[in-house]
Amino acid sequence: MTTSAVSPPMDRLEPARPSWPDATGHFGVFGGRFVPEALIAALDELTEAYRAMRVDPAFLEEFARLQRDYTGRPSPITEVPRFAEHAGGARVLLKREDLNHTGSHKINNVLGQALLTKRIGKQRVIAETGAGQHGVATATAAALMGLSCTVYMGEEDTRRQALNVARMRLLGAEVIPVTTGSRTLKDAINEAFRDWVTNVETTNYVFGTVAGPHPFPEMVRDFQRVIGDEARAQVLEREGRLPDAVLACVGGGSNAIGVFTAFVPDEGVRLVGLEAGGDGVDTGRHAATITGGTPGVLHGARSYLLQDENGQTIESHSISAGLDYPGVGPEHSHLHDIGRAEYRAVTDAEAMEAFALLCRTEGIIPAIESAHALAGAMELGRELAGRVEDRQALLLVNLSGRGDKDVETASRWFGLGEHGAPTDEDDRAVEAGRGADPGPGLDTDQQPTEGAVSNDQAVAGQDAGGTA
Amino acid sequence: MSLLATTIGAARAEGRAALIAYLPVGYPDVDASIAAMVGAVETGADVIEVGVPYSDPGMDGPVIQQAVDPAVRAGVGMRDVLRAVEAVAAAGAVPVVMSYWNPVERYGVQRFATDLAAAGGAGAITPDLIPEEAGEWLAAAEAADLDRVFLVAPSSTDARLRSTTAACRGFVYAASTMGTTGTRAAVSDTAEALVTRTRAVAPDLSVCVGLGVSNAEQAAEVASFADGVIVGSAYVRQLLDGAGPAGVRALSAQLAEGVRGGMPA
Numbered sequence: 185m186t187t188s189a190v191s192p193p194m195d196r197l198e199p200a201r202p203s204w205p206d207a208t209g210h211f212g213v214f215g216g217r218f219v220p221e222a223l224i225a226a227l228d229e230l231t232e233a234y235r236a237m238r239v240d241p242a243f244l245e246e247f248a249r250l251q252r253d254y255t256g257r258p259s260p261i262t263e264v265p266r267f268a269e270h271a272g273g274a275r276v277l278l279k280r281e282d283l284n285h286t287g288s289h290k291i292n293n294v295l296g297q298a299l300l301t302k303r304i305g306k307q308r309v310i311a312e313t314g315a316g317q318h319g320v321a322t323a324t325a326a327a328l329m330g331l332s333c334t335v336y337m338g339e340e341d342t343r344r345q346a347l348n349v350a351r352m353r354l355l356g357a358e359v360i361p362v363t364t365g366s367r368t369l370k371d372a373i374n375e376a377f378r379d380w381v382t383n384v385e386t387t388n389y390v391f392g393t394v395a396g397p398h399p400f401p402e403m404v405r406d407f408q409r410v411i412g413d414e415a416r417a418q419v420l421e422r423e424g425r426l427p428d429a430v431l432a433c434v435g436g437g438s439n440a441i442g443v444f445t446a447f448v449p450d451e452g453v454r455l456v457g458l459e460a461g462g463d464g465v466d467t468g469r470h471a472a473t474i475t476g477g478t479p480g481v482l483h484g485a486r487s488y489l490l491q492d493e494n495g496q497t498i499e500s501h502s503i504s505a506g507l508d509y510p511g512v513g514p515e516h517s518h519l520h521d522i523g524r525a526e527y528r529a530v531t532d533a534e535a536m537e538a539f540a541l542l543c544r545t546e547g548i549i550p551a552i553e554s555a556h557a558l559a560g561a562m563e564l565g566r567e568l569a570g571r572v573e574d575r576q577a578l579l580l581v582n583l584s585g586r587g588d589k590d591v592e593t594a595s596r597w598f599g600l601g602e603h604g605a606p607t608d609e610d611d612r613a614v615e616a617g618r619g620a621d622p623g624p625g626l627d628t629d630q631q632p633t634e635g636a637v638s639n640d641q642a643v644a645g646q647d648a649g650g651t652a
Numbered sequence: 653m654s655l656l657a658t659t660i661g662a663a664r665a666e667g668r669a670a671l672i673a674y675l676p677v678g679y680p681d682v683d684a685s686i687a688a689m690v691g692a693v694e695t696g697a698d699v700i701e702v703g704v705p706y707s708d709p710g711m712d713g714p715v716i717q718q719a720v721d722p723a724v725r726a727g728v729g730m731r732d733v734l735r736a737v738e739a740v741a742a743a744g745a746v747p748v749v750m751s752y753w754n755p756v757e758r759y760g761v762q763r764f765a766t767d768l769a770a771a772g773g774a775g776a777i778t779p780d781l782i783p784e785e786a787g788e789w790l791a792a793a794e795a796a797d798l799d800r801v802f803l804v805a806p807s808s809t810d811a812r813l814r815s816t817t818a819a820c821r822g823f824v825y826a827a828s829t830m831g832t833t834g835t836r837a838a839v840s841d842t843a844e845a846l847v848t849r850t851r852a853v854a855p856d857l858s859v860c861v862g863l864g865v866s867n868a869e870q871a872a873e874v875a876s877f878a879d880g881v882i883v884g885s886a887y888v889r890q891l892l893d894g895a896g897p898a899g900v901r902a903l904s905a906q907l908a909e910g911v912r913g914g915m916p917a
Contacts, residue, residue, distance in 0.1 A: 208784065218753055218780050220711045222805035222830055224812060364717060365707065377710045382831040384807065481754040481780075482708060494729035495758030496707040 201406075202448055204518060209398020209485075212521060214514035217397040218481045219377075226384045231399040233304045238406065243299060250295045251410065254328070255285045257292075258414045261422065261580075266545035271562045273570025274577035277427065279415045279443060281584045282550065288585030289411060289439045290321035294390060296407035298325035301388040308332040308387040312376040314341055314369035314435065315506030315553065316348025317585055318392030323357035325390075333357040336375045338368035341505045347589045366499040369435075369509045373483050393436025394513035397484030401513050408442030411582060416446040419580060427580040428572040429454035429564060433556040434527065435471065435507035437516045439584035448524060457516060458560035460502035461529030471500035472529035473512040474520050487514040503532040503593065506553040506585075534559040536597050539587070551585035552593065558583075655774035656799045656822030659698050659746045660858040660879050669875035669911040671696055672860055673904060674750060674884030676703035676716065678723025679891060682732045685723075686739045691897040692887065693745040696908025700740045701777060701882070704733050704751035711752075711779045713834030715885040718892060730759045734771045741772030748799065748822070749776040756789070765792035775799025775822055783819035790819065801825050804850055806842040817854035823880060826850055828863045834885050836864035844877045871910030881911050 204211045217227060237243045251257040259280045268276040281289040301309055309331050313319030319335040326333035335352055339361040342349050352359050365371035373396075380389045391400040394408070412430070419427055430447050432440035434457035447453045462470035470476060477488040482497055490498040490510035502508040519525035530538075539555035541562075542548050550558060561579045568577045587594070595601040663670040673692040677685050689700050705723035709716060733749060740747035749768060756764050756776070768776065775798040781789065783802055793800045799822030804813055807830060817824050828843035829836070843861050850859050860880030865871055867886065874881045883903075890899035 216785050217782060218785060219782075220779055220805070220827070221782060221803040221812070221816065222807055222827055224782060225805075225807040225809060365721070370708065374708050374710050378713070378832050381711070384830060481757055483710075484780075491754065491758060492727075493758070494724075494727065495755035496705075496724050497754075 200446075200449060202445065204515065205398065205402050209402060211401070211514045211518035214479070214486050214517040215398060215401055216486055217484060218486065219397045219484045220381060222381050223377075223384065223397070226380070227397055227399065229304060230300070230388075230403075234300055234399055234403050237300055237303055243303075247296060247299060251292070255291050255295065256283065257410065258418070259283050261415065261418045262548075264542070264546045264548075267542055267558070268565070269545075270541055271565030271570070271579065272568060274561070274565030274568060274579050276561055276565070277419065277578065277580050278548075278583040279411060279580060281411060281439065281582060282548070282554070282586035286317070286321045286324050287588065288317040288321070288551065289408060289442060289582075290318045290392060291324065292410055292442065293392070293404050293407040293438060294318070294321040294325045297388070297390040297403070298329050298331065301331060301390065302329060304388065306386055306388045308334070308383070309390045310334045310336065310376050310379050310387055311390045311392060312369060312372040313337050313348075313392065314372070314508060315504065315551070316341065316345040316352065316589060317506060317551070319357070319359070320348050320351045320355070322390050322392070323352040323355035326357060327355045334379065335359050336362050336372040336379070338362050338366070338372050340367040341369065341372070344505045344593065345589055368500070368505070370497060370500070370511070377483075393438040394441045394515055395436045395483060395485060395487065395511055401485065401515055404438050405441045405445060405515060408438050409445040411439065411442035412444060412446030415443060415580060415582075423578060425578070426450055426453050427578045429456055429577070430580045430582070431456045431458060431557045431560045431564065432582040433458050433460075433507060433553045433584060434474075434512060434516060435460065435504075435509045435553065436511065437513040439582050441513060441515055443580070443582040444519070444525060448519075455519065455525035456560055456564060457525055457527045458530045458556040459527055460500070460504055460507035460556060461531040461534070462501040462503070464531050465529045469501040470529060471502040471508050471510065473510060474516060474527040475529045477510070479517065482511045485514045487517040488512050488520070503535065503597070504552040504556065506551065507556065528560060528563070530556040530559040536594070538562055539594060540598065548583070549587035549591070550583055551587050552590045554582070554584045557581050653797070654799050654822050655746045656699065656748060656801070657858060660823055660860070663698055664879060668913065669878055670698040670860070670880040671871070671904070671907055671911045672699040672701060672862075672880050672882040673697040673887055674701035674703055674882065675887050675900070676705055676720045676723060677733050677736045678705050678726060678728030679719040679888070680722070681726070682728060682735070684896070686736045687897045688887070688891060688900045689736060689740050690743045691901045692904045693740060693743040695901045695904035697745055697904055699746045699748060699774075699880070701750040701884070702733055702736045702740060702747050702773075704730070704749060704755050706752040706755055709752060711832055713832040713885065715835070715888050715892065716833050719888045730755065730764065730767075734767055737768065737771040737773040746774045747772065748774045748801065751776060751778060753778055753781045761788045761792050765796040765798055769796040769798055773798070775801065777801040777825055779803060783816055786819065793821075803827055804846065806830055806846050810849065810853060813850055814853045817850060817857050820857055823858035823860045824850060824854065825882065826859050826861045826878070828861050828865070831863065833863055835866035835889065839864055839870045839873055843874065847878050868906040868910030871907045872913050875911045875913060881907070883907055
């Protein structure tokens with residue numbers, strides 16, 4: 185574990201802030217505020233309180249203490265050489281946000297926003313959640329700080345991520361399944377906004393990603409940039425140089441912005457965002473917003489989104505609930521348009537191959553969201569034939585979360601364990617992948633744990649090694 | 653010339669508030685929704701808010717969501733909206749489009765303004781567009797001589813009331829309460845306070861009140877302090893309940909008495 189000399193707390197929120205957004209929350213042509221007037225006062229209050237808070241030494245000290253003592257920061261960097269054998273010979277380093285308390289990067293942002301909630305004197309927080317990681321993080325922070333907490337979660341997602349629903353309830357949060365629209369993250373956000381506009385006097389909306397109206401994209405970025413600030417220092421310390429590329433999955437895009445921000449000024453470092461390609465961008469069943477979408481307005485900001493010719497949001501599709509979102513944060517749209525970051529789509533199948541590979545080669549079960557970034561690293565490493573100029577390529581992947589919540593989905597995908605036939609529409613992709621070859625990562629020597637799965641169900645792993 | 657200001661002014665000259673009815677295009681289908689709008693006009697609505705269906709109506713409560721959802725799924729688009737605008741104008745009322753911003757942006761802001769003016773529309777109400785983000789729309793509306801209606805809310809500061817009303821033409825939409833659309837048992841008393849504050853900064857602009865008005869009694873109450881009474885969910889409820897254009901007509905007739913200060917028999 186590397187415990188490198190990361191930036192001191194004073195620098196953590198304030199060093200090298202990007203020149204965007206402007207004072208009204210615009211990242212180039214993206215961002216801004218597209219919300220009912222009723223919310224403007226609350227957004228102004230948040231903006232003002234946040235600006236005061238982020239330079240307040242007492243806040244910075246409290247935030248740093250919580251990150252260290254509660255979250256467990258800094259998160260380590262782990263090199264994964266056996267995994268990297270499948271990445272064209274590149275070296276692969278993981279930034280281990282999966283080791284944070286609550287199991288993902290989401291806690292970074294939530295602790296900041298929970299402190300802000302107390303600062304503005306509100307007693308109740310609401311949140312939207314897709315995979316449940318942000319909901320769990322918010323419920324955690326609410327429990328820690330004595331706030332009442334309501335989490336909106338698409339009904340489909342409450343089924344896909346039942347473990348996280350149980351976690352939130354154990355933490356004392358109220359979880360409201362959302363039954364409107366596509367019953368996923370997009371609709372959970374709509375319901376959370378409706379709650380907020382109704383209860384704004386008492387309630388703060390703890391937004392989970394770098395999307396939404398100003399100041400959320402800027403504020404959430406600032407709370408998440410600790411990932412990249414740490415990682416940049418850690419990689420410099422252990423390698424004496426910067427990585428050639430930084431890769432992260434992108435749904436709304438908070439973990440990606442978190443790891444990218446410190447590297448944005450480093451022009452030699454490629455920034456690669458991996459979007460959820462679902463069944464494939466050309467099938468129309470995907471969540472690759474920048475790759476397959478167009479600019480428009482959704483959930484309070486201008487950004488790329490998946491929309492039809494009438495401007496209606498198209499329902500997204502991904503095996504990963506946390507990436508199953510038809511929008512994306514405006515800063516990503518800006519980074520794309522100015523050419524500073526590149527965005528690629530990773531299909532469900534590619535992500536699950538990388539998922540299995542990391543499990544089997546490194547003993548790390550990643551979140552399926554993060555597996556998209558791993559698949560991107562495999563692809564990029566192979567494209568580079570493992571080299572950048574005359575040296576071995578060095579890829580930094582943000583492992584944004586751990587995969588405990590995805591065990592059931594993965595078991596179904598690979599035909600492991602005893603599960604009934606999927607019945608939900610969103611399990612269609614899983615069904616299609618039932619019994620699929622988990623991919624080249626499976627070790628020829630790997631045997632299923634005795635008794636864990638019956639022999640006839642564990643075929644995929646044993647037969648798959650030939651391509652490794 | 654502002655069609656909305658003219659119409660609301662004419663109502664005021666009669667000593668009453670204007671009745672503004674919201675109905676979404678495409679529920680239960682496009683033709684039936686247009687028939688409902690015409691029915692509302694024929695029974696006393698002065699202005700029809702022609703609603704553009706949208707997949708993510710963040711300001712709307714369950715009633716309107718329930719109606720627009722099938723319209724969105726049926727692919728109802730701006731062409732259908734413009735057809736409804738023409739029909740309302742032909743029926744003798746003033747059509748104003750009510751749209752979340754993305755459908756307008758997707759259609760093209762300039763093209764929307766041009767086509768809306770050609771169809772006889774007065775302008776547009778934009779519930780999730782604040783004047784600060786509306787530069788392109790304000791320019792296009794000005795060029796096409798269209799009204800632009802923004803919202804104020806009980807939470808709006810006086811500074812925002814001033815800047816928002818300054819950007820409005822036609823009227824300003826005062827959201828009576830903090831919350832989403834939907835019928836409520838009582839009109840919030842924050843409504844009158846908001847109207848008073850709004851008038852203080854914009855004495856020449858009509859102030860119309862929406863959110864939560866559903867019957868003649870509430871319409872009469874709002875008409876006592878506002879220039880116009882906006883009713884949405886109660887109309888939509890008629891269609892959801894299967895009462896059809898007849899139900900819309902009956903409701904409209906009651907509300908028309910309400911805005912005249914009368915109670916239905």
